[in-house]
Amino acid sequence: EVQLVESGGALVQPGGSLKLSCAASGFSFSVSTMHWVRQASGKGLEWVGHIRTKANSYETTYAASVKGRFTISRDDSKNTVYLQMNSLKTEDTAMYYCARVLFGLDVWGQGTTVTVSS
Amino acid sequence: SYELTQPPSVSVSPGQTARITCSGDALPKQYAYWYQQKPGQAPVLVIYKDSERPSGIPERFSGSNSGTTVTLTISGVQAEDEADYFCQSIDSSGTYYVFGTGTKVTV
Numbered sequence: 336e337v338q339l340v341e342s343g344g345a346l347v348q349p350g351g352s353l354k355l356s357c358a359a360s361g362f363s364f365s366v367s368t369m370h371w372v373r374q375a376s377g378k379g380l381e382w383v384g385h386i387r388t389k390a391n392s393y394e395t396t397y398a399a400s401v402k403g404r405f406t407i408s409r410d411d412s413k414n415t416v417y418l419q420m421n422s423l424k425t426e427d428t429a430m431y432y433c434a435r436v437l438f439g440l441d442v443w444g445q446g447t448t449v450t451v452s453s
Numbered sequence: 454s455y456e457l458t459q460p461p462s463v464s465v466s467p468g469q470t471a472r473i474t475c476s477g478d479a480l481p482k483q484y485a486y487w488y489q490q491k492p493g494q495a496p497v498l499v500i501y502k503d504s505e506r507p508s509g510i511p512e513r514f515s516g517s518n519s520g521t522t523v524t525l526t527i528s529g530v531q532a533e534d535e536a537d538y539f540c541q542s543i544d545s546s547g548t549y550y551v552f553g554t555g556t557k558v559t560v
Contacts, residue, residue: 399454438501443495
């Protein structure tokens with residue numbers, strides 16, 4: 336079964352850091368570009384960024400709202416993609432999803448909740 | 454920054470046709486994708502590359518592109534189609550992904 340499972344969400348204070356993980360199974364992870372998408376409660380979807388494959392030098396691209404604060408990485412030996420979030424702001428509070436891109440974002444995880452509050 | 458604009462809501466009776474539009478300047482050059490999201494669930498891809506349907510998605514879901522506007526059509530709407538729908542594309546540079554503002558479909 337093709338599956339993505341996120342973990343690591345938590346309550347964190349403004350200015351703090353948090354690292355999310357997304358474990359993949361059931362498909363060839365190492366040749367898949369992986370994305371992070373977030374959704375604040377009751378709001379729309381917001382693309383966070385993505386990481387390409389080894390063949391594409393693990394190139395990363397980020398939305399302007401997170402560039403310089405968030406870093407996406409991956410460990411192909413563990414079939415896992417990560418989202419390191421630094422200098423967190425209250426507006427980063429959201430459900431964070433990882434997703435695979437094949438023809439569109441065709442596989443999504445169930446999400447993990449990040450709350451930034453004092 | 455690039456934006457994709459959708460109507461906030463569409464209301465349709467069971468068995469009727471729902472049409473959801475998505476407008477963006479780069480849509481003539483970039484494919485559009487559509488996602489369905491039900492409360493408390495992750496989004497599900499229902500249309501890719503403007504008009505292609507993934508396996509497992511009912512035939513009543515279809516997509517079309519007419520320049521700067523793409524349309525998701527749900528023919529013979531069923532109660533289970535009540536959900537939020539988001540379009541998604543990429544900016545003209547081909548670098549940044551963007552989601553539409555979302556449309557709530559009420560059946």
